[in-house]
Amino acid sequence: MATHKLFLLPGDGIGPEVMAEVEKVAAFLTESGQARFEIEKGLVGGCAYDAHGQAISDADMARAQAADAVILAAVGGPKWDDVPYEVRPEAGLLRLRKDMALFANLRPAICYPALASSSSLKPEVIEGLDILIVRELTGGVYFGEPKQIIDLGNGQKRGIDTQVYDTFEIERIARVAFELARQRGNRVTSSEKRNVMKSGVLWNQTVTALHKRDYADVKLDHMLADALGMQLVRWPKQFDVIVTDNLFGDMLSDVAAMLTGSLGMLPSASLGETDVKTGTRKALYEPVHGSAPDIAGKGIANPIAMIASLAMALRYSFHKPDLAARIEAAISAVLDQGMRTADIAAKGEATVSTSAMGDAIVAEI
Amino acid sequence: MATHKLFLLPGDGIGPEVMAEVEKVAAFLTESGQARFEIEKGLVGGCAYDAHGQAISDADMARAQAADAVILAAVGGPKWDDVPYEVRPEAGLLRLRKDMALFANLRPAICYPALASSSSLKPEVIEGLDILIVRELTGGVYFGEPKQIIDLGNGQKRGIDTQVYDTFEIERIARVAFELARQRGNRVTSSEKRNVMKSGVLWNQTVTALHKRDYADVKLDHMLADALGMQLVRWPKQFDVIVTDNLFGDMLSDVAAMLTGSLGMLPSASLGETDVKTGTRKALYEPVHGSAPDIAGKGIANPIAMIASLAMALRYSFHKPDLAARIEAAISAVLDQGMRTADIAAKGEATVSTSAMGDAIVAEI
Ligand SMILES: CC(C)[C@H](C(=O)O)[C@@H](O)C(=O)O
Ligand SMILES: CC(C)[C@H](C(=O)O)[C@@H](O)C(=O)O
Numbered sequence: 264m265a266t267h268k269l270f271l272l273p274g275d276g277i278g279p280e281v282m283a284e285v286e287k288v289a290a291f292l293t294e295s296g297q298a299r300f301e302i303e304k305g306l307v308g309g310c311a312y313d314a315h316g317q318a319i320s321d322a323d324m325a326r327a328q329a330a331d332a333v334i335l336a337a338v339g340g341p342k343w344d345d346v347p348y349e350v351r352p353e354a355g356l357l358r359l360r361k362d363m364a365l366f367a368n369l370r371p372a373i374c375y376p377a378l379a380s381s382s383s384l385k386p387e388v389i390e391g392l393d394i395l396i397v398r399e400l401t402g403g404v405y406f407g408e409p410k411q412i413i414d415l416g417n418g419q420k421r422g423i424d425t426q427v428y429d430t431f432e433i434e435r436i437a438r439v440a441f442e443l444a445r446q447r448g449n450r451v452t453s454s455e456k457r458n459v460m461k462s463g464v465l466w467n468q469t470v471t472a473l474h475k476r477d478y479a480d481v482k483l484d485h486m487l488a489d490a491l492g493m494q495l496v497r498w499p500k501q502f503d504v505i506v507t508d509n510l511f512g513d514m515l516s517d518v519a520a521m522l523t524g525s526l527g528m529l530p531s532a533s534l535g536e537t538d539v540k541t542g543t544r545k546a547l548y549e550p551v552h553g554s555a556p557d558i559a560g561k562g563i564a565n566p567i568a569m570i571a572s573l574a575m576a577l578r579y580s581f582h583k584p585d586l587a588a589r590i591e592a593a594i595s596a597v598l599d600q601g602m603r604t605a606d607i608a609a610k611g612e613a614t615v616s617t618s619a620m621g622d623a624i625v626a627e628i
Numbered sequence: 629m630a631t632h633k634l635f636l637l638p639g640d641g642i643g644p645e646v647m648a649e650v651e652k653v654a655a656f657l658t659e660s661g662q663a664r665f666e667i668e669k670g671l672v673g674g675c676a677y678d679a680h681g682q683a684i685s686d687a688d689m690a691r692a693q694a695a696d697a698v699i700l701a702a703v704g705g706p707k708w709d710d711v712p713y714e715v716r717p718e719a720g721l722l723r724l725r726k727d728m729a730l731f732a733n734l735r736p737a738i739c740y741p742a743l744a745s746s747s748s749l750k751p752e753v754i755e756g757l758d759i760l761i762v763r764e765l766t767g768g769v770y771f772g773e774p775k776q777i778i779d780l781g782n783g784q785k786r787g788i789d790t791q792v793y794d795t796f797e798i799e800r801i802a803r804v805a806f807e808l809a810r811q812r813g814n815r816v817t818s819s820e821k822r823n824v825m826k827s828g829v830l831w832n833q834t835v836t837a838l839h840k841r842d843y844a845d846v847k848l849d850h851m852l853a854d855a856l857g858m859q860l861v862r863w864p865k866q867f868d869v870i871v872t873d874n875l876f877g878d879m880l881s882d883v884a885a886m887l888t889g890s891l892g893m894l895p896s897a898s899l900g901e902t903d904v905k906t907g908t909r910k911a912l913y914e915p916v917h918g919s920a921p922d923i924a925g926k927g928i929a930n931p932i933a934m935i936a937s938l939a940m941a942l943r944y945s946f947h948k949p950d951l952a953a954r955i956e957a958a959i960s961a962v963l964d965q966g967m968r969t970a971d972i973a974a975k976g977e978a979t980v981s982t983s984a985m986g987d988a989i990v991a992e993i
Contacts, residue, residue, distance in 0.1 A: 426788065428786070461787045464713060
């Protein structure tokens with residue numbers, strides 16, 4: 264059996280607590296002979312800054328590059344609000360994405376039936392929701408230059424960021440979306456602001472041309488990003504796969520995640536290009552939620568998104584869809600049994616700790 | 629009694645239909661001696677392009693500049709999808725905003741009690757909702773240069789947009805937000821992506837410094853734009869006034885509008901700087917909804933946002949808050965009576981036409 268080299272980055276806040284549950288699941292899978300993991304751990308974010316003044320060290324970057332998959336929890340917190348921009352916690356995450364060339368961020372927004380009632384939306388609007396947001400992750404305004412603050416004198420400064428997209432960047436992310444759509448509902452909605460942005464015009468043209476050339480069997484729509492935000496709130500089930508740029512994807516995937524009722528449930532995958540020789544691709548898996556500093560250290564965080572991130576790794580990096588599905592089924596099962604961490608409990612419902620939730624999921628697997 | 633010079637721009641799609649109801653209300657107010665309007669009309673958007681190849685003519689721009697208030701309905705539609713970027717319908721709207729220096733866009737998201745059930749959100753989440761989004765409207769990625777598509781050869785192009793904010797632009801919009809907050813719940817939430825954007829860093833610093841200097845009595849929070857998108861969905865009533873940049877404001881105000889159940893209900897104001905000598909300011913009022921080409925010409929569009937835009941003009945441009953409130957009360961009253969255009973009708977509910985809704989509102993005033 265192949266050994267999968269995992270590089271774990273617990274990060275800040277609740278990160279270490281939820282990551283402990285991933286280790287528990289990985290240990291169980293190894294012991295029970297269902298998969299074999301070799302685990303290394305490193306530092307990213309505020310904890311890395313505290314340890315050595317960088318949001319991620321070169322040594323940990325090298326380990327991330329060498330791993331079969333990186334599993335990251337979350338970075339950041341008020342403690343590091345005033346550290347210099349270049350070494351702020353998020354810089355570690357952004358460096359991982361950029362240096363590993365993880366251009367494709369997959370963010371499923373699914374609604375667990377047992378949790379439909381914890382959404383702020385009406386049950387009929389979100390029951391059965393299953394959409395996949397494919398977000399471009401290494402381009403756009405996140406990385407374009409110039410990106411700077413200029414001192415203009417007289418107390419005036421100028422902040423500049425640059426949104427840049429090349430044809431090839433748009434094509435490769437659109438390709439990911441079309442390929443994934445073929446395995447799902449066969450529909451892609453591409454989103455930009457072509458009515459005000461030139462990068463949006465190019466995005467629209469490039470996706471349209473690629474669709475015509477290679478994916479005419481997939482249904483393609485275009486929707487302006489502001490309209491898409493509204494439609495997500497109005498009737499999210501109209502979507503199958505949504506493909507959009509880095510910044511719009513950041514916002515829209517968060518809105519989509521919140522529709523489902525709990526952010527604590529949703530994992531994401533960030534993938535690089537597949538190496539034609541080895542058939543492998545660099546990958547990083549992380550929950551959609553943040554580091555939740557307000558509840559860190561209390562043992563009450565929800566580990567489900569974190570464990571579901573390992574399931575995603577099994578599906579996308581290790582070609583073990585059955586095992587991924589088994590973990591996901593175990594998650595559904597414990598939810599159906601009524602197990603709730605505080606974030607997903609209805610008023611008056613009993614809650615369990617982070618580790619009790621992890622134990623229950625292991626028991627179900 | 630002062631005469632208010634209105635410049636009406638019905639634009640495209642349902643624009644002319646809903647604008648006719650504004651004319652009805654304005655005529656009634658004039659006849660009944662409650663206000664005096666002098667009305668001119670012009671072209672903007674696709675209809676302007678069809679008439680003379682420009683999204684708005686210089687002559688109409690001059691009329692807009694000379695008016696006491698511009699009332700615009702909506703622009704755009706599939707008919708003009710392929711016109712050159714520089715003369716696309718939206719260019720008319722953007723030119724109005726830029727040339728009139730309408731830097732402050734006020735987008736109230738309120739929930740009409742009679743319509744709470746038509747929202748996709750649970751009633752308890754949106755009942756009584758009353759938030760105000762203050763969006764910067766003449767800067768950011770909408771107008772920054774370079775903004776272009778470059779041909780790189782080899783079939784590759786590069787799309788570039790530039791987000792630019794100067795200290796003074798951030799200060800003046802934040803000032804508007806703080807001033808308005810003092811008249812409401814006294815709380816401002818400022819939103820950007822300072823964790824990835826330098827303009828966000830400058831935004832955050834500038835708002836913080838201004839707050840300390842001149843508005844320490846107002847409660848100020850900062851929230852990342854993606855987190856704000858989520859929080860709007862989760863529990864929108866936590867907000868009072870939100871201040872944010874042009875692009876984030878575009879998306880967040882649309883999401884906020886959709887929370888309330890019907891976009892057809894919500895007006896917006898775009899304001900310039902107050903002239904210290906005359907005490908007047910340039911202003912444009914428009915509904916949040918678009919031109920809805922799919923239902924244009926059928927006489928079924930909802931004119932309420934359009935009529936509410938006139939009410940906003942009475943409040944912000946003509947210092948007639950009582951008359952504004954009377955119109956808003958008339959809108960609430962007809963809704964309480966059960967009058968519904970198709971967009972806000974529950975399944976099986978009887979619907980009325982655009983003009984019947986306008987008549988009913990006039991009758992209530
Ligand atoms: C932490 C932050 C830099 C990051 C982003 O903006 O991409 C986060 O919001 C995300 O969506 O993964
Ligand atoms: C029509 C379009 C250019 C405009 C914008 O993006 O600002 C619209 O979406 C709005 O919010 O007023």
